[in-house]
Amino acid sequence: MISTRFVLKRLLLLVPVLVGVASLVFSILHLSPGDPALTIAGERASEEFVRQVEESLGLNDPIWVQYGRFLADAAQFQFGESFIIQRNTPVREVLANKLPVTLELALYGQLIGISLGIPLGILSAVKQDSITDHLTRIGALAGISVPIFWSGPLLILLFAQMLGWLPTSGRISVLYNVEAIRVTGLVTVDTLLAGNWDMFVSAVRHMILPASVIGVYSMALISRMMRSSMLEVIRQDYMRTARAKGQGAKITVLKHGFRNAMIPVITVIGIQFGGLLGGAVLTETVFAIGGIGTLLVEAIKVGDYPIVQGTVLTFAFLFTLVNLGVDVTYSVLDPRIEQ
Amino acid sequence: MSAPPEPGDADADARPALERAAVRFRPVGTAALAGALVAAVWLAARLVVGDLSASVETTFALGSLAFGFGLLGWSGAVALGRGIESMQAHLDTGTGWTEADARRAMARILGFGLGVMLGATAVGSAVSAFVAAA
Amino acid sequence: MSTETTTTNETSTDVDQRGLVDRLTASPFVSRLLSNRLALAGIAIIVAMVVIALYARLFLDLDVITQSQLGTNPNRAPPSLDFPFGTDGQARSLLPRVAYGAWYAMLFGTVTVAASTVLGVGLGIIAAYYGDVTDNVIMRTMDVLLAFPSLLLALALVAIFPDDLGLWRAVAALTLVYTPRFARVVRGAALTVLENEYIDATVALGAADPRVLVRHVLPNCLAPITVQSTLNFGLAIIDLAALSFLGFGAAAGTPSWGLMLSNGVSQGLLTGVWWWSFFPGFFLALTVLGFNLLGDGMRDALDPRMREAVD
Numbered sequence: 113m114i115s116t117r118f119v120l121k122r123l124l125l126l127v128p129v130l131v132g133v134a135s136l137v138f139s140i141l142h143l144s145p146g147d148p149a150l151t152i153a154g155e156r157a158s159e160e161f162v163r164q165v166e167e168s169l170g171l172n173d174p175i176w177v178q179y180g181r182f183l184a185d186a187a188q189f190q191f192g193e194s195f196i197i198q199r200n201t202p203v204r205e206v207l208a209n210k211l212p213v214t215l216e217l218a219l220y221g222q223l224i225g226i227s228l229g230i231p232l233g234i235l236s237a238v239k240q241d242s243i244t245d246h247l248t249r250i251g252a253l254a255g256i257s258v259p260i261f262w263s264g265p266l267l268i269l270l271f272a273q274m275l276g277w278l279p280t281s282g283r284i285s286v287l288y289n290v291e292a293i294r295v296t297g298l299v300t301v302d303t304l305l306a307g308n309w310d311m312f313v314s315a316v317r318h319m320i321l322p323a324s325v326i327g328v329y330s331m332a333l334i335s336r337m338m339r340s341s342m343l344e345v346i347r348q349d350y351m352r353t354a355r356a357k358g359q360g361a362k363i364t365v366l367k368h369g370f371r372n373a374m375i376p377v378i379t380v381i382g383i384q385f386g387g388l389l390g391g392a393v394l395t396e397t398v399f400a401i402g403g404i405g406t407l408l409v410e411a412i413k414v415g416d417y418p419i420v421q422g423t424v425l426t427f428a429f430l431f432t433l434v435n436l437g438v439d440v441t442y443s444v445l446d447p448r449i450e451q
Numbered sequence: 452m453s454a455p456p457e458p459g460d461a462d463a464d465a466r467p468a469l470e471r472a473a474v475r476f477r478p479v480g481t482a483a484l485a486g487a488l489v490a491a492v493w494l495a496a497r498l499v500v501g502d503l504s505a506s507v508e509t510t511f512a513l514g515s516l517a518f519g520f521g522l523l524g525w526s527g528a529v530a531l532g533r534g535i536e537s538m539q540a541h542l543d544t545g546t547g548w549t550e551a552d553a554r555r556a557m558a559r560i561l562g563f564g565l566g567v568m569l570g571a572t573a574v575g576s577a578v579s580a581f582v583a584a585a
Numbered sequence: 586m587s588t589e590t591t592t593t594n595e596t597s598t599d600v601d602q603r604g605l606v607d608r609l610t611a612s613p614f615v616s617r618l619l620s621n622r623l624a625l626a627g628i629a630i631i632v633a634m635v636v637i638a639l640y641a642r643l644f645l646d647l648d649v650i651t652q653s654q655l656g657t658n659p660n661r662a663p664p665s666l667d668f669p670f671g672t673d674g675q676a677r678s679l680l681p682r683v684a685y686g687a688w689y690a691m692l693f694g695t696v697t698v699a700a701s702t703v704l705g706v707g708l709g710i711i712a713a714y715y716g717d718v719t720d721n722v723i724m725r726t727m728d729v730l731l732a733f734p735s736l737l738l739a740l741a742l743v744a745i746f747p748d749d750l751g752l753w754r755a756v757a758a759l760t761l762v763y764t765p766r767f768a769r770v771v772r773g774a775a776l777t778v779l780e781n782e783y784i785d786a787t788v789a790l791g792a793a794d795p796r797v798l799v800r801h802v803l804p805n806c807l808a809p810i811t812v813q814s815t816l817n818f819g820l821a822i823i824d825l826a827a828l829s830f831l832g833f834g835a836a837a838g839t840p841s842w843g844l845m846l847s848n849g850v851s852q853g854l855l856t857g858v859w860w861w862s863f864f865p866g867f868f869l870a871l872t873v874l875g876f877n878l879l880g881d882g883m884r885d886a887l888d889p890r891m892r893e894a895v896d
Binding site for chain 2: 133135435439
């Protein structure tokens with residue numbers, strides 16, 4: 113059983129992670145060539161106005177004062193207002209609107225990756241060196257070779273433009289007003305909660321292509337790890353004994369072996385969640401889904417620093433949370449680990 | 452700010468807490484001292500050349516880069532350490548990675564960064580106090 | 586590689602007198618590689634891309650490729666005999682643009698991989714040779730860098746470099762992203778080499794540190810370094826294109842695959858202009874596949890002891 117104390121201790125790790133990321137963001141912003149005051153004021157602003165903006169941002173204070181203030185603000189997730197992208201809107205608000213979009217995409221992508229990757233990996237391991245095994249491995253290699261920003265457009269052209277089976281872009285048909293029924297911000301959930309079946313179908317149809325594109329990456333990685341991990345388990349002595357005893361015992365042991373084989377696979381799932389967020393940046397761009405991935409890219413381009421800070425910290429927060437979840441899962445799979 | 456507390460070790464062994472803390476923080480302290488020294492010497496050299504306030508800013512920012520990096524690495528090692536160790540044991544791709552090694556290395560880096568930040572702060576405030584007095 | 590490693594060292598005077606070709610074909614690594622059909626397919630793809638890249642660089646006029654051809658050519662024409670890959674929104678023929686993209690991919694891919702190889706080799710060998718605290722600090726730093734998702738790390742680094750550097754900004758960021766991978770491989774390989782007794786003998790004979798590193802450790806790490814470079818070449822090309830695709834690379838109008846794809850997505854998808862996305866992406870994916878096939882084959886051809894270092 114997992115103790116609450118264990119989970120709390122793990123959650124405490126979020127503090128150093130976020131202080132670390134905040135320090136990194138702070139240093140990068142100070143080392144990068146842009147001038148935030150000039151960005152806000154605009155290139156043609158008077159010198160006096162630029163100085164005023166500098167004063168209001170506290171840029172004239174000693175750097176250690178700025179650092180302390182930055183950490184204190186970050187601790188409250190308070191990054192001020194967006195400079196440019198959504199002028200005068202608090203960063204928190206902007207992020208709260210965009211975060212569920214990326215989260216939903218990543219969740220469904222991961223769901224596809226796990227539900228295809230694990231069975232394929234097991235199949236590949238059990239039928240080692242068969243045609244199935246080779247096809248799976250070549251498929252995984254191809255999945256990694258084809259960039260998202262090519263497979264995405266091709267799928268859109270094929271399924272949306274030529275066949276007309278699925279929509280081209282966006283999260284839901286423009287006929288529907290999702291904002292009116294917003295609860296969680298996840299369209300597939302909100303439409304269900306509202307009990308509107310047509311809207312739900314529209315949301316799912318919009319999700320299929322982007323989630324598949326992003327899921328193929330996860331699938332490739334997970335199936336590779338599952339295969340090698342499962343091979344390792346199959347080679348162990350107790351599996352040989354079980355095989356000698358006959359089919360019934362074999363199945364029992366496969367079940368037991370699966371539990372053991374899952375431990376490294378779960379680590380991979382956690383670690384590559386970061387890659388998934390990177391993939392989300394590209395996928396959101398291809399499918400015109402405005403999540404925090406495209407928000408980050410846009411903010412870096414135009415120099416909207418408050419947004420950059422907020423987005424990066426959100427990414428770090430999510431990544432750590434997922435991996436702490438992974439860590440807790442170990443204890444469920446193998447209670448000995450907790451000691 | 453010192454190295455973050457280590458969750459999970461509180462009841463791990465019976466040595467006196469002070470002694471254990473001394474052992475644990477020694478690498479961090481040494482690295483911090485080195486960092487402060489480097490920052491001070493570097494800034495003293497910059498003082499001769501010219502624009503000091505910009506140099507203090509850059510030095511502090513570089514220090515916070517090392518500090519943030521080390522802190523992130525440290526917590527990463529603690530959070531993911533068991534998983535990565537067990538993954539390597541399962542897959543036999545031993546690169547000799549251990550959580551303890553990683554934590555120690557990161558403690559040095561974050562200590563150094565902290566030292567640089569403190570050194571830059573000290574030099575910076577000393578100079579501004581001097582300027583204000585003059 | 587360990588078998589030919591030891592032979593090359595024991596008979597180093599002998600080796601120098603033989604020609605390069607003889608040496609290569611005699612190597613079990615190369616013969617194993619050449620018997621792998623998938624790796625051969627990879628080599629064929631890469632050679633074809635290099636030929637295209639060189640042809641484009643030497644014989645195509647960059648001005649005609651980058652400047653608008655409105656009025657001269659049909660606008661947005663689908664593929665035809667005159668324009669095999671069709672034309673884009675400024676009536677430029679896509680075939681020469683895609684071909685020139687091969688030159689950019691090869692050029693910037695090579696620079697990225699070469700620079701990170703040099704940095705990684707330096708760090709990896711130093712870590713392996715000096716061990717202890719040096720090793721620990723260098724390699725754990727590399728681990729943390731490796732733990733960041735590569736595209737997100739590249740985006741953060743791109744922000745540091747001034748944006749008038751164009752594609753070189755992406756190259757600089759990606760070099761830092763890729764260095765840890767090389768450092769890790771080189772350290773692993775160098776440790777394997779350092780375990781060999783003859784290094785101890787050399788040190789006992791009084792050879793200075795740098796000499797041991799350059800004369801003995803480095804040559805024996807070449808095979809795993811080459812494998813890692815090949816595997817990462819494909820990834821580097823994708824990441825460079827991804828940065829251009831997101832708008833952090835090539836300047837507008839440059840015939841880079843990433844930029845052409847970005848154009849195809851932002852302006853071609855809704856209108857069904859499939860050739861803007863299809864051709865640049867096809868060449869990009871094909872090139873990457875070539876490097877991945879060759880890299881995988883090379884890894885399989887490596888000596889098992891060295892293979893462990895490359896993952």
